[in-house]
Amino acid sequence: MEQSTVIFGIRAIIEAIESGSSLEKVYLQKGLRGDLFFQLDKTLKKNKISTSVVPVEKLNRLSKHNNHQGAVAKIAPIKFAELDEVIENVLSSEKTPLFLVLDQVSDVRNFGAIIRTAECTGVNAIIIQKSGSAPVNSDTIKTSAGAAFKIPICKVDHIKDAIFQLKAADIKLVAATEKTENSVYDLDLKEPLALIMGSEHKGVSNSVLKIADYKGKLPLLGEIESLNVSVACGAFLYEIIRQRIQ
Template sequence: MEQSTVIFGIRAIIEAIESGSTLEKVYLQKGLRGDLFFQLDKLLKKGKISTSVVPVEKLNRLSKHNNHQGAVAKISPVEFANLEEIIEDTLSSNKTPLFLVLDQLSDVRNFGAIIRTAECTGVDAIIIQKSGSAPVNSETIKTSAGAAFKLPICKVDHIKDAIFQLQAADIKLVAATEKTEDSLYDIDLNQPIAIIMGSEHKGVSNSILKMVDYKGKLPLLGEIESLNVSVACGAFLYETIRQRM
């Protein structure tokens, strides 16, 4: 963890939240009490900021033994975009909308690779969930080759929130899943769409699959039963580009 991305001390973290800084995660010492802590806890819950209760030894390492008061926060290196504004801007442009929704993807390297491919294929924005998703950290940015600074990333309370907004804008939802007999290559991608990629271990969740317009899978001709999610995502995005060229 780079020192430039870290703030420590309860009051400093409170001030960062109140000033509008985007916090990636807050690490709290187990058993923390007091009025100032309860003020911080209230802000963390209100903002639905990811937190983790850790031993004091970890806080000491993260803060490089500075006076952390039992709380250390990591500031996100990127500013997250407003999904509603991104949808409006995209619909008002002359291009066919293309969004990418990541349903609780957890590996930062996969995330970075996906951001890089998404930027190369003209994706309008990537949508992730506030909790349970891979963070946008230095490793993510490095793997994305800097694309994380060029492509809007939107955080929502729940993936379903994003789906409702996309559906309201008449953007069709395409889930990448093996739980279908339909091939990706039979889906019309030359229309406003949002491609949904699932987590590395569970894929797109069943509750999300019930809400989509299309389900598509890639042909697997070998003995391995699945592709790496970033590779599969690249295949979906480039098939979209192929159809639109």
């Protein structure tokens, strides 16, 4: 972890969160107590920031033995975009916008590969949830081949809230799921769309499936019942592109 990617000290971390900085993860000393710690803990929970309780020796290494006060935070290497602004900007500049919604994709390499494919297929923005999603860290950026710096990524409290915002903007929601009889190749994907991809283990959550406008699946001709999410995402995105360039 490079010195330039961390901040340390309880007060400094609280101030970073309140000023809008994107924190990837906060490391807390085991057994930490006190009023200031409880204020930090409350702020972390309110903003749904991932934490890890670690021995003091790890904090010493991360902070290079500076006065960390039992707390070290890793700063996200990109600045997340505001969903409201992104939707407004995209709608004003694109006739057929394309958004990508990731419902708790948690593996950083899958996430990086998806970002790379999304950039190559002209996706206008990627939307992720604060909790349960893979962080945007050095592995994500490396796997994305730098695409993470080229496409807006919006982090929201709840995926369903983002979906309702997209619906209000007349964006149709297409969920990639095996829980349907509809092939993706039978769907009309030429209108303004948001593609929803689910997590590696559970797929798109049932509550999200219920509010999607369309559901589609890829044909699987072998014995294995599912594709890697980044591979499936690529197949869906290129079917969207194929229909739109005809």
